[in-house]
Amino acid sequence: MASNSSVTEAVSLGLCVKDTALSLTEQILSLFYILSPHEHTKDNAEDVPNYEVTLMPAIGLLVVLEQIIRFFMNKDLSRFQDIVINIGSALLFTLCRTLLLGVVIIVFTYINENYRIVDLPLHSIWTWIFSLLLVEFTYYWTHRALHEINILWAAHSFHHMAEDVNITTTVRDSVVDLILYDIFPIPLAMLIPPPILVVHLQFSLIYQIWLHNEVVGNLGFIEYIINTPRQHRVHHGKNPYCIDKNYGALIMIWDRIFGTYQTEKEKIVFGVVSPTPKTFDSMTLQFGYYKDVIKKFNEVQGIGNKFSALFKGPGWAPGKPRLGLIKEVPEPDPAAPKYSWDPYIPLWKKYYVVIHSTIIVVAFIQLADHPYIRYSAFKGLVAILYIIFVLTSIGTIFDGRKIGPYIEIIRCLIYFPFDYYFVASVEWAIDSNDWFVLNSSLWIIRLTHVLSIIFWLSYALFSKDEKPLPQKISLNDMESDDSLAKPKSSTFEKWLFALGILTTFLSISFLYIYNINSCRSITHVVINWIKTNLLTFM
Structure with missing residues (x-):
């Protein structure tokens, strides 16, 4: 029986790999019309x-x-x-x-x-x-x-x-x-x-x-x-x-x-x-x-x-x-700096943005074209307003504005009613494995937002090194920021950022494979293994 099971899993894996390759190839060709x-x-x-x-x-x-x-x-x-x-x-x-x-x-x-x-x-x-x-x-x-x-x-x-x-x-x-x-x-x-x-x-x-x-x-x-x-x-x-x-x-x-x-x-x-x-x-x-x-x-x-x-x-x-x-029209100076606005952004901030961006992109791929949003103008409008707030918050973090931590705290707090309205309150017609993936993902995301709120509260209270920009940023706000030093990032920060990029890649890859029908049996084996070992550990 174990031998037959192994053969079945091997066949399923081969079919999954084949369908994933074909699907991705078709998608890439589509990009070229x-x-x-x-x-x-x-x-x-x-x-x-x-x-x-x-x-x-x-x-x-x-x-x-x-x-x-x-x-x-x-x-x-x-x-x-x-x-x-x-x-x-x-x-x-x-x-x-x-x-x-x-x-x-x-x-x-x-x-x-x-x-x-x-x-x-x-x-x-x-x-x-x-x-x-x-x-x-x-x-x-x-x-x-x-x-x-x-x-x-x-x-x-x-x-x-x-x-x-x-x-x-x-x-x-x-x-x-x-x-x-x-x-x-x-x-x-x-x-x-x-x-x-x-x-x-x-x-x-x-x-x-x-x-x-x-x-x-x-x-x-x-x-x-x-x-x-x-x-x-x-x-x-x-x-x-x-x-x-x-x-x-x-x-x-x-x-x-x-x-x-x-x-x-x-x-x-x-x-x-x-x-x-x-x-x-x-x-x-x-x-x-x-x-x-x-x-x-x-x-x-x-x-x-x-x-x-x-x-x-x-x-x-x-x-x-x-x-x-x-x-x-003036000839551009080739010796001029490439970017008109290039303040120093530490790698830890980039890591933070990578993690939260991954959450948003994964949720977006799953929900954006779902009939649940596509045929509900109100839900779509709420999602649009949330994305606008996310972009505004990220902008304040990148700009190094003093108000940034407070905007991000508000954004993280807003996530919870957003989570309930779009996901938690909906009765999804899914099986137990899908439910496990959804539920465990939600709790990881919720924990991430709780920890983010605690972090930014601490940062706002104890950090003294944030250099605020002018409160009003407009087309006429062209003050130089060259005085800002750009220290080298530590090895830890570099590894942290690399981990964030890897997390993004693995999350989107898993999501893509999970949505291919022939891969469902393989992903379910992985999920069942996680569930079994998680229960044993607990």
Whole structure:
């Protein structure tokens, strides 16, 4: 019997490994828009998944691979705090997408059923290709509008404030960007069946994930057809020759046709021309530029000029062309510091953020596209507000603000009613093993938050070395912080941080494998072993 059991477990393990490899391979290919039209064309738009959630494990793998390649190419690794801010923005963006997707599907379906111009066959490769070209055309003009209309640039500038382009920069989008990306394509519903339209709208953005990196060079003739990292780096440059260029998502033909195509020339400096706020507060970064828009609107005289301040380019001023004068864009100083805001952040703070970020990301992957949230606007709104508070708290920790510990204590306290409302009070239809995983995970997370509250209370009471920043952080707050020394981290701190990264990797890997059906028997064996030994120990 023991022999038969071992054989069964070995077969199950082999099947699990095979299915995991196939699933991950399919996900990675999807990131490059390599999809099966047959498999991804649903009969109903409501059945189209939120791919930005389901593809998160593959995106995470791409993030890790990029950093490994950067290491072997002797390039600096991406800043930890930038990766956290970018991923945090992605969670907010994707949660909003989850709620908005339902509304968008209703609107698309209504327009298609009542005002469609042509009847395209749903399960046709030609409909798929035609739809892709139309979505790409619409994305080109939407993206161009985000750059050339000041009130829209106020939303999109957050994406371009990234001074280091890496995989996570892709998901550094504002909530307003998301709304615009879903509003502009509405007329396409008169031509494209909604189940196909919803797929292409998502993958038009998802494809761009691999475009944001500095490790892929010239790809030759393929760059005449599709967008590549080398071409997209131009789009993110603040060099004068890079401004307002290369808007395409998947294909570059629209840039070539409409005169916005630009090849990479001298070294590109990433970022925006206007000053970047000196803060890691996500809400200030996402919405701070609106203050500049309002200021310009109030300063110019006359209704025509005020209209221009909103709807002409960011570089416009009275007497100048619609998009301003490119000769007024300064050449970036290659010798200047790479980052406009780079205060010292000790590794223990990074470790703390890693642990709590892991908790949030794991919960997000499980719940974000769950019908429990997808079809409940109120629950989605509560989750959005919580993520905003999390990002605000992390920003205060990274900025080293004196109020940071108190904000984080409040955030940890808020977690408990959030836990009860979203998880503990729900009667989940799950088996005993799933219940054990859920319940034990919840108690570990609750204990983590209790210990965090105790830690930050102690830190606030006894720590004297925190250097507070000005209480008001704005676009005009450009005081230098060069006086802050950056001591080397201890070996203990480095190992602690490495442990945090390993915890994140193992948690997400276990979650990914646990959700693959053929792996359930293997994971259940592990869970039963843990349960047995835990009870013995207790």
